[in-house]
Amino acid sequence: MYDPILRALTVLEILQAREAVTGAELAERLEVDLRTVQRYIVRLKDLKIPVESSRGVGGAYRLRPGYRLPPLLLTNEEAFALSLGLRALRQVGLAAFAPATQGALEKLGRVLPAALRESLRTVEDVVAIEPGPWVVSTSVDCLMRAATAIRKARRVRFRYRSHDGGISRRQVEPWAALHADGRWYLIGYCLTRKAPRTFRLDRVTELELCAERFRRPADFDARQYLAERLPFIQSDYQVDVWIDMPVEEAERNFAPWRIATEPDGDGTRLRCGRDRLEMIAAMLLSMGRRIVVHSPAELRETFRQLAGQAMEAARE
Numbered sequence: 001m002y003d004p005i006l007r008a009l010t011v012l013e014i015l016q017a018r019e020a021v022t023g024a025e026l027a028e029r030l031e032v033d034l035r036t037v038q039r040y041i042v043r044l045k046d047l048k049i050p051v052e053s054s055r056g057v058g059g060a061y062r063l064r065p066g067y068r069l070p071p072l073l074l075t076n077e078e079a080f081a082l083s084l085g086l087r088a089l090r091q092v093g094l095a096a097f098a099p100a101t102q103g104a105l106e107k108l109g110r111v112l113p114a115a116l117r118e119s120l121r122t123v124e125d126v127v128a129i130e131p132g133p134w135v136v137s138t139s140v141d142c143l144m145r146a147a148t149a150i151r152k153a154r155r156v157r158f159r160y161r162s163h164d165g166g167i168s169r170r171q172v173e174p175w176a177a178l179h180a181d182g183r184w185y186l187i188g189y190c191l192t193r194k195a196p197r198t199f200r201l202d203r204v205t206e207l208e209l210c211a212e213r214f215r216r217p218a219d220f221d222a223r224q225y226l227a228e229r230l231p232f233i234q235s236d237y238q239v240d241v242w243i244d245m246p247v248e249e250a251e252r253n254f255a256p257w258r259i260a261t262e263p264d265g266d267g268t269r270l271r272c273g274r275d276r277l278e279m280i281a282a283m284l285l286s287m288g289r290r291i292v293v294h295s296p297a298e299l300r301e302t303f304r305q306l307a308g309q310a311m312e313a314a315r316e
Helices: 004-017 023-030 035-046 077-091 095-111 114-126 139-152 222-232 249-258 278-286 297-314
Strands: 051-053 060-063 156-162 169-179 183-190 197-202 204-213 236-245 260-266 269-276 289-297
Touching: 004 035, 004 060, 023 035, 035 051, 035 156, 051 156, 077 095, 139 156, 139 204, 169 222, 183 222, 183 289, 197 222, 236 278, 236 297, 249 260, 249 269, 269 278, 278 297, 289 297
Parallel strands: none
Antiparallel strands: 051 060, 156 169, 156 204, 169 183, 183 197, 236 269, 236 289, 260 269
């Protein structure tokens, strides 16, 4: 459920950006009816915000000329955290939010007291935030529509490109959207395949909300679901290795990297999917333990290449 106070504050933001806005425009922007818009206006007036209205044809709402919001009440740490968080969106594959990020930062700059604007400038001038090499960019529009569908419990349809390049049309009841391992995932019940499925959002296009609604499973735990299935999501290579390490230690070292672990004799069996093998090979070698490769054969070749590079680097 949305918060009426937050919707009322959204109306205030729109009024601050426009000289005048009609009730119909507000209703369309907020996806509500005119009566609901009137309730939001009443809430703003209850908060002593001077909203004026004109009646009749062409009637509209506006803020009293000269009215400005008081400075935003944030601590120095809160201002720094907001600025840092907005700029870190690239780290989760959402570089397309750049215009919105800049707009939000400019609004913060306008309403923050002068002493706190220094925190915004500090992040901009001295903190560099760049996405990691494994982060995959995702369509902002696609993510926002997926989130809206989840919130409104509405089905979606979209065009999906599978790992092997095949194209299919899917209709899905979306349960959750999560970011993990540099990628955004959409989890839901696929009506096309008649089973729960996980989709990479960077492979989704033409996502549309449907009129049909659904009921999300009450006991669904998105994080647990993804943690159990993420290691086996389709990739170029399915890695299966044994490492001379107790399973408890392996879980601490590997579980955060979408690698499934299970005890196997005196060591641990590790399984995961990877599109590239260099990082997983380097990670395994960094443990300093004996390793047995079950598959794929390409992983052995990757180890050979790393060994050759290491010998070359070790030469005087």
